[in-house]
Amino acid sequence: MFTPVSARAASAYKRVGAQTSIEGASPHQVICLLFEALVQSLHAARGCLARGDIEGKGQSIGKAVRILEEGLKAALDIEAGGELAVNLRGVYNYSILRLTTANLNNDITLIEEVTQLIVPVFDAWKSIPLPPVGNA
Template sequence: MVNPYLKMDVETASPIRQLVMLYEKAILCMEIAAKAVQENDVKTKINNILRAHDIVRVLNASLDMEKGGEIAKNLRSLYDFIEEALLKVNATDDVELLKRLIEIMSDLKSAWEELESRL
């Protein structure tokens, strides 16, 4: 069941705000997965890593490679790395790698928030 208020927030948000929301959800899923690894909760770990992976795939697929130029190419490389790394974390329970991915996503989210604040 989808929260109707959340649905409305997403539907009425600007494209940049929607991106920030995707980053927030991916980061939250990674944080839950990291805690699940430490608690040996395999089901929660897998579900949240796969959710984060799906979000990164959506971010990757949404890149406009023609209009985005060098920034889009760099983001594509970064998203590809994150997708592969999440699969590695899922197989190896490498919490340190997961923490680095959370840092990368947090930095990207901050950059989008900075851009949003200037518009």
């Protein structure tokens, strides 16, 4: 479903200013870090909009869109992931569209809608059992 996390996805993660280092992280951990940064950006955008901080809202939404586009979508492998990867790509594309609209219209409900779409995907990703360390 996902290609080994590419240098592009790792680079996107670094560019969006996430605090945790990805050096030595597994592909699964990198995707988790991307989701964490995405959810944090969505919460920040919502908070900025509630406070009337339009510049901060724009920066947070821009960060969220970059994570979706350059990180999560870039890591999808449609061939190997089949229908699930196609569906995830659809969720990511829809989220990008809704966030762009939220940014243009200062619409907090669209930010909340995207958060409600992304959090269950993140929760499902976190629940994937990992093989024991050292097994190939």
